[in-house]
Amino acid sequence: MSGTKQIVWITGASSGIGRALALRMAREGYRVAASARRVAELEKLAQEAAAMGGEIVAYPLDTTKPEDVNDSVQRIESEMGPVSIAVLCAGTYEPVLARELTAAKARPVFELNFMGTMHCLEALIGRMTARKAGRIAVVASLAGYFGLPTSAIYGGSKAALINMAEALRPDLAREGVALQIVNPGFVKTPLTDKNEFPMPFLMEVDDAVDAFYRGLHSDRFEITFPRRFSLMLRFLQMLPYGLALRLTALTMPKDKERAAG
Template sequence: MVRPTPNDGCVWITGASSGIGRALAERMARAGWTVAISARRGEELEAIARNHGGRMHSYPLDVTDREAVRETVGRIEAEQGGIALAVLNAGTHQPMRAKDFSAETVRKLIDLNVLSVAECLEALLPGMRQRGRGRIAVVASVAGYRGLPSASAYGASKAALINMAESLRPELEEEGIVLQLVNPGFVRTPLTDRNRFRMPMLMDVNDAAEALYKGLRSGRFEIVFPRLFCWFMKLFRAMPYVFALPLMRRMIPRGKV
């Protein structure tokens, strides 16, 4: 499988105003890529782009807006060249205890975490098919491996992304398009700062961006980091319910979330 290089075209990163998305954008700009960054916060994007010597370009976008997604992909390809690599990283996390269960919260997370990814995929694929090549990384989470307390909405959205990527990978590969799945563990970002529980093996965001960058240059389907924690979660996913459910009861957050 051919390793992507800056000569192939530009990279588009959504959710790039903070966290892993921003750190990855900065890492790829340093590596010589032309980087198009998108998020809703236009002023922050502009400030980030200005610091990277013309390598980074701001494209403010609400990824839940279907027409805006198509327009933005068209603008990027017209102004920066074909999108050789897309990292669909936009998403959010909202803890939700069973006592506070809300269909509106589920809808909000599914709209942003799942449907916006589908909109981006639909907008990207025609150009990549025409060129006969391309690479797309879908950022999910190890929270999608198994249902966890307070993650009934977030985990469900990430499980949907995992299933979607698994389903699409073989067919897209036949068309010359590489689809990769990114399943991070705990990374220090504004999203994880909301958590009120201990986060095992919490990873620095720049270390996470470096691991993601290396993964994007590989042929692996799934990119995980930190590796040890992700492999623990894979074992937990395989555990029978008779053992898993008692462990999950011990994970229930006590007190306020």
């Protein structure tokens, strides 16, 4: 991680944390392959990087399509070089209450958040373990720590990512590949703009990316921010369910509660 001109692949790079991190990595001298479904936004991103003297190459991609994911990784490594760092940031958010919960709403969230990440891991792990080198950062969420009101779908998909990363970390370490899990709290992005409730410790995206970037240059398994919110949720995990669930019930959006009543 000490040299520049390494190849970084970032999914979900068209907006939010992924976009801001792509620009930060390009500014720091990394060569960035940026993937997302929105081609026009990727092209704008590449132009913005070029204007500041950095390099971002657009590789439009829907990570829910495994063959396309494998083809994109093959193209990146053929055209730019071996991927040294992969940041798997593509994801979506769907807040629901219990009476709104359906399999139809859950399926696309899990397909993108969990299976999309799985497709990327499948394309990367064989290549990186063969080289005995590489770093993969899987972006989950602090919502994966404990079930929070309206997050039954989103939090469930992120909890699955956390569990998967915990299981894979020791195995990949033996193969020379570093795996990290990234658990952001509330960051001001188009995804959190959907929220209709107060968001504690809401971070500006640039502050979040500073913490993200520092974490990528560390040996920590978990990169998390903001720290105070992370500690609060860790404490929540340790409480008896009776108390923890009474506390989380207090976070129910008031207008949603009335609609559900």
